[in-house]
Amino acid sequence: MNRGLTRAVIFDLDGTLIDSAPDIHAAANTLMARHGFAPFTPSETRSFIGSGVPHFITCCLRARDRAGDAALRAQLIAEFIELYETAVTLTQVYPGVPDALTALTATPYALGLCTNKPVMPARAVLAHLGLDAHFPVVIGGDSLTVRKPDPAPLHAAVAGLGARDVVYVGDSEVDAETAARAGLPFALYTQGYRKGPVADITHDRAFDDFAELPGIVADLLS
Numbered sequence: 001m002n003r004g005l006t007r008a009v010i011f012d013l014d015g016t017l018i019d020s021a022p023d024i025h026a027a028a029n030t031l032m033a034r035h036g037f038a039p040f041t042p043s044e045t046r047s048f049i050g051s052g053v054p055h056f057i058t059c060c061l062r063a064r065d066r067a068g069d070a071a072l073r074a075q076l077i078a079e080f081i082e083l084y085e086t087a088v089t090l091t092q093v094y095p096g097v098p099d100a101l102t103a104l105t106a107t108p109y110a111l112g113l114c115t116n117k118p119v120m121p122a123r124a125v126l127a128h129l130g131l132d133a134h135f136p137v138v139i140g141g142d143s144l145t146v147r148k149p150d151p152a153p154l155h156a157a158v159a160g161l162g163a164r165d166v167v168y169v170g171d172s173e174v175d176a177e178t179a180a181r182a183g184l185p186f187a188l189y190t191q192g193y194r195k196g197p198v199a200d201i202t203h204d205r206a207f208d209d210f211a212e213l214p215g216i217v218a219d220l221l222s
């Protein structure tokens with residue numbers, strides 16, 4: 001257990017540790033078919049990920065000209081969350097992630113998770129992939145009344161770990177803004193679901209291979 005360490009690394013989940021877009025895509029298209037809407041392409045689905053389930057469903061409905069239907073939106077949010085909890089079989093861990101987590105834990109740093117994915121599906125996919133033991137603290141998109149880019153979930157993850165010197169690691173514009181608003185250094189994983197070029201995203205370090213991460217964290221916390 002990592003509690004008691006003052007140095008920590010906190011991770012985003014979707015597009016950072018795991019390529020979960022195929023499962024999210026399948027769940028979205030199950031939902032679309034159920035309600036008589038045309039399916040989305042994988043890249044359309046990927047472009048909807050990063051700001052949590054309510055935003056994801058808003059994007060789905062906007063793409064089908066039904067964004068104004070509040071009752072349908074509420075219904076789809078509830079149904080999507082239910083589908084989400086078993087949507088784990090198509091998800092893959094990005095290359096080098098297990099070794100990087102093991103190396104960081106051994107350093108030792110405390111590890112935490114701060115994602116906009118709801119906590120139940122986040123925990124389900126972490127357990128399915130055998131990564132759950134690394135993360136004593138998991139803050140999800142439904143843990144607080146606000147979600148990223150509000151800094152409060154990241155502050156909650158830091159407080160949960162009892163850490164003082166922290167790096168946040170994420171893949172998106174939302175994560176960069178969250179880290180900046182929380183006043184924490186940010187390492188950008190470039191192989192996830194960002195919307196624009198790396199140069200347009202504020203970051204302290206960028207990396208495309210998890211083998212680089214332990215060195216980056218050591219630099220940022222030195």
Ligand SMILES: O=C(O)COP(=O)(O)O
Nearest residue numbers: 013014050051052115116
């Ligand atoms: O659920 C989402 O939209 C994104 O999740 P993330 O914060 O782990 O990238």
Ligand SMILES: [Mg+2]
Nearest residue numbers: 012014015171
């Ligand atoms: Mg992400």
